[in-house]
Amino acid sequence: MKKILVIHGPNLNLLGTREPAVYGRVTLNEINQSLKKLAKLRKVSLAIKQSNHEGEIVDLITKGKKKFDALLINPAAYTHTSVAVRDAISASGILTVEVHLSNIYAREKFRHKSLISPVARGTILGFGPQSYILGLEALVDLLHAQS
Numbered sequence: 001m002k003k004i005l006v007i008h009g010p011n012l013n014l015l016g017t018r019e020p021a022v023y024g025r026v027t028l029n030e031i032n033q034s035l036k037k038l039a040k041l042r043k044v045s046l047a048i049k050q051s052n053h054e055g056e057i058v059d060l061i062t063k064g065k066k067k068f069d070a071l072l073i074n075p076a077a078y079t080h081t082s083v084a085v086r087d088a089i090s091a092s093g094i095l096t097v098e099v100h101l102s103n104i105y106a107r108e109k110f111r112h113k114s115l116i117s118p119v120a121r122g123t124i125l126g127f128g129p130q131s132y133i134l135g136l137e138a139l140v141d142l143l144h145a146q147s
Contacts, residue, residue: 007049009073
């Protein structure tokens, strides 16, 4: 069974109450439940983590290299600022899909640059919680294509 690591970045633990006009009212727990349901249907295993700490995210990625076949990540604010997260993904060589709830290109100018996209296989954004579902579907399809 293929194993996928899901990482939710900073402040995503506040979903449901944080800027609902931007992020909606769906909670992180609801997103995780949807991902688990899909993973069961697609016969993959998920490990789901959320952290507000850059170093912890870096550690999850670098240690996950040996345990997981792929990474689904919403780096949140670290998308635009973290060379460390970018370098961890690049160094690990783990198959990665980047997701975002909002369309980062329709938001403030400082959000228009992703440091993660160049080291990800693909990026899905702007579809709210469905971005995660689409990202997981893409990863599973990519993993099956590699088999």
